[in-house]
Amino acid sequence: MRKREIYKLRGGRRVEVSIYDLVVGDVIPLNIGDQVPADGVLITGHSLSIDESSMTGESKIVRKDSKEPFLMSGCKVADGNGIMLVTSVGINTEWGLLMASISEDTGEETPLQVRLNGVATFIGVVGLTVALLVLCVLLVRYFTGHTTNADGTSQFVAGKTKFGKAIDGAIKIVTIAVTIVVVAVPEGLPLAVTLTLAYSMRKMMADKALVRRLSACETMGSATTICSDKTGTLTLNQMTVVESCACLKKVNDSDGKPDLSPKISSLIIEGIAQNTTGNVYVPETGGDVEVTGSPTEKAILQWALKLGMNFEATRSQSSILHVFPFNSEKKRGGVAVKLPNNEVHIHWKGAAEIILASCTRYIEDNDQVVAMDDNKLMLFRKSIEDMAVGSLRCVAIAYLPYELENVPTGEQQLADWAMPADDLVLLAIVGIKDPCRPGVADAVRLCQNAGVKVRMVTGDNVQTAKAIALECGILRADSDLSELLIEGKDFRELSDRRREEVAEKISVMGRSSPNDKLLLVQALRRRGHVVAVTGDGTNDAPALHEADIGLAMGIQGTEVAKESSDIIILDDNFASVVKVVRWGRSVYANIQKFIQFQLTVNVAALVINVVAAISSGAVPLNAVQLLWVNLIMDTLGALALATEPPTNHLMDRQPVGRREPLITNIMWRNLLIQAIYQITVLLIFNFRGKSILNLEHDSTDHADKVKNTLIFNTFVLCQIFNEFNARKPDEFNIFKGITKNYLFMGIIAVTLVLQILIVEFLGKFTTTVRLNWKHWLISVVIAFISWPLAVVGKFIPVPETPFHKYFTRSPPFKFITRIFHWRRERAEVIIFDEREERGR
Template sequence: MTVVDAYVGRNKINPPGDRSQFDMVDGGDIEVSGSPTEKAILHWGVKLGMKFDVIRSESEVLQVSPFNSEKKRGGVALKKSNSQVHIYWKGAAEIVLASCTGYLDSNGSWQSIDNDKAFFMKAIDDMAERSLRCVAFAYRSCEVDEVPSDEEQLEQWNLPEDDLVLLAIVGIKDPCRPGVKDAVKLCTDAGVKVRMVTGDNLQTAKAIAMECGILAPDAEVSEPTIIEGKAFRQLSEKEREQVAKKILVMGRSSPNDKLLLVQALRKGGDVVAVTGDGTNDAPALHEADIGLSMGIQGTEVAKENSDIIILDDNFASVVKVVCWGRSVYANIQKFIQFQLTVNVTALIINVVAAISAGDVPLNAVQLLWVNLIMDTLGALARLNHPPIILCADLQLVGGGLSCHFKINNNKKGKALYQVSILLVLNFFGKSILNLNDSTEHANQLKNSLIFNAFVLCQIFNEFNARKPDQVNVFSGIMKNRLFVGIVGTTFVLQIIIIEFLGHFFTTVRLDWKLWIVSLVIGITSWPLAMIGKLIPVPRTPFIKIFIKPYQRCIAARSARTA
């Protein structure tokens, strides 16, 4: 943050860096501490040549009124070396200006502010339109006998806030960090609506929002798209729920306004993430579905009430949070899809075969190998997947899991295909393969073919599970070498099991023709999955069509009973 513009009286002074008007303080840069706003003002004062050490040594702090987010200002009472008491106020320019009755001109003379208040308001608006944060300084004298002499009373003394004399108005530039505008666009394209809630006035908030890309540069915005915190908090609870969805920028807000906005959005069914760094942001951070606090400027209270701490205090990191969150959710979907397909197929095949023929084609050792493919190797194959690119196709997951319906349909289609083809092999495999029914070898050969085809189906199904909502499952596959390595290793191990470890797995060797049959059965799952993804998915699940009449019937019966 840096001070860009400043008004002393009716005179607009040049930036302190302009040596034609002011000289830099001897000794070079001076290190200052405090909030970003205070640091910018102190740097400006140092560049003007102000001797802070001298002023502090000649003054005594009597009372401090910390900055209040409701009043938008803070004050301090100082006793000078000549025993005069001055009360200084610093805060939002238009709010401090409203309490002023006069101002000091560039010569240090007192002037009435009545005729010049419109000039100062225009100066504030001009700076605000250029996304400058406007801060005003004012003071008033106080008689010594008005100051409480008792220490306990002094601590509870409310500093006078009226009849102030305006000293200066400064415009502070807080430039957007590099990448923020791109991050906002990424979030918007991904279906994440970015809202800005700030204590700055509406003009400054609007200009910053346009600079960040939250508002379009040429957009004509009006309430409730851009709204003051005071107007929002005066609405009823139902009105807040309706207005909250339309808000993009809220200015002159208090911490309670941010909390009310979060509550209204959540009641409307939205998933809400909140960023904040101050102690006053703690309620909103705690209330939100995801609280994001700042690791550098954030207070301990804010960090304790948040779910995630952004270490670099950069909004662009929020995109990474959303990216990784969606990636984890997508990987869970993929893994569940893969697991259910394997489990459902194996269960149905063995249960149907056991009931009808008294024998199962897949024995315990074979199922252990399938389980190893499904749980261990299957999970490792997805472990190294990079985060997915944010896109509008994969919406945020909240109350409705719309992605599940398409995935469930794909899973059902693949499971139905595997169950059908393997049951056909179980009951008619011997006749299809022209095997002699009376020999044990024929039965083992049939079961080995079923086992081999089943495992190859799962290997090829690994590719389908990579991108359950996309037709092209091979895009970017070579970027994940771990996936390719695990799938290749699984296939090699399956060859070794069938050809060399038949004694342990109760299998027999298959000739090249049966290997081709197994491969064809496995590869067929690819085009079937592609076809399944092209089938439109209804918004309402099929089962709900039958559940709703049942629920109505139960409700009507309960009403009659009552």
């Protein structure tokens, strides 16, 4: 823990103490550059200004006085000094509560984890049931003497078979049952999920997305809605003055220098040069002019440069008497300057509607100051509305001639001087445009086609937000905009039930606060949506943490926002958010491909062994062979299918949301077709293989080994060929893009080589014999048929109701799962009781 010493007042003296020893009631002096150590109220101060950007995300300096005395920990003193009384420390401060809210782990599972748990339970119950059935059947047949040797004699004869031999036979049967459980249980599923997530995480870095939480990759693929910021995400955050209104004339400023009279131009230049927090630097070598400051300040300074402003010369021609910093509540900032002829001009700049309300005069073309009547006021207001409809941010510039003798002379009186803000003379209204990012409209359209609704949440007024939303494609001109637009204050006043209904419909929320964004996220999640949220400020942290996927901006985002997020968008571009959706869907699709491939093997292996065990008392696939099949199915299959790159086809689907099953009807159709085909062919070989392969003249033991080896070899080759089918569950061309996936081709080649080695050279270990070229040809042809069979199967329509629901509604499955759930709930209660006891 880093040691930090501060001063506090005690008994009239300044005492140095550790920040960790502060208590409520301490009195702390604050000076410029200090960091506020705790929450408190201002007792007294002189021109105290606080930078609250670490808490609010707004880069605006806030003046603190008796009307605004509250101080928040973590903020910095930008100007002045003061004394504060500590009211909250530690976790009870605003910063502490914020950190607690974003660091709280709710333990909520992601949509994929919920589905995987269901699939694992389903496969586990089926596998365990089949294994018990095989165990019982084989044991009964064995101890009743119905299990025979190759020569037809019984393996167990009551009263004659030795005890040790009987036990060995029983152990072999138990081994087969255990092997079936091993094959059935999807232990390769976590590996496939982890491999897919890790592979996608690395690849997403190239698409400007840094994944902080691995599970966020797949959750993004399930997203049904994205709540996006406007500034910097949908727009470039590069403000430019494109339109202005002065002397009741509208000017298109994007074409060149505005045509204004010298008097108006000089007053505007004087006001902009002095009443700004930005700066203009002109290199002596004659390079490009550098304009710095906030985006709005930069836009206005660049417009003033078009008017002919010489920044340094203009500032040197007058001296600043007093500054009223821009206030986010009053939406304006001002400066009083003294000219060389002892004249005083008070310049104001801020939100157009607020500045216009304080203006009683304006300047005409002939440089005459004219009174502002109601008609002229309506014309200026109409100009502001037109600019707002055109997605322009409106800023008004005004000034007031003032008498020098009315300016306070004392330093303290001047610091406390409230500059006149009424009876102003309007100079100009400028419309600042923050252009949409290139490609944002296409990205939004891609999201909408993919079934992901994009919602804009912004602090701008509704008209500006509406214009940007229309430009980006979030809104359509032919839509009923009354239901799609809402202001933050109206949204937060709704009841919880009504808020959920409204949240489902709206596309744009204007004049929103951070809490409004949080309420929107909560309402959408209660409606069953998987919600992604973009944010860059510290005040966005609760919404980022609450959402299923929090997306922080890597350039403009604060550290708190990044810590609260799951994924960081490195270029602050909404198009990169869409790429994250694409990768998320790829993760989900790859996991589905692996599950389809795995279940096909499971169903075929289990049915073949169960039927063979019940009918003949022996299984064609022994324990070692099943373990090799399990290795293909789990490890190598996971590696091959988990690294499939995303395709544009993924964005043509609807989002899966929270309630869609992981195993779709298409997957059930594909796996059942392949499994039934494999079961049919292999059972025919099991019962009629000797005659089909013309092995009647061979010894019984050798014939059985050849038959079982062919069954094993054909079964493995069927899985290798079916792995190609699993790549494209819903597409006819299963080879599309396969040449780009070198890992998939390498794994297929390695699997095939290992299978040849096992059959031809490891017969003693796997209980197999060498096959001749005819047997290999039979195996390859049978496996090859799975390709055209998969194409034919894709023409079969599937119902909307998921297949697995018919099984899960059955009484046996409900009974077994109820036992599992009871045991899990009982275990959770016991653990909770133990924790409670330790807590006491």
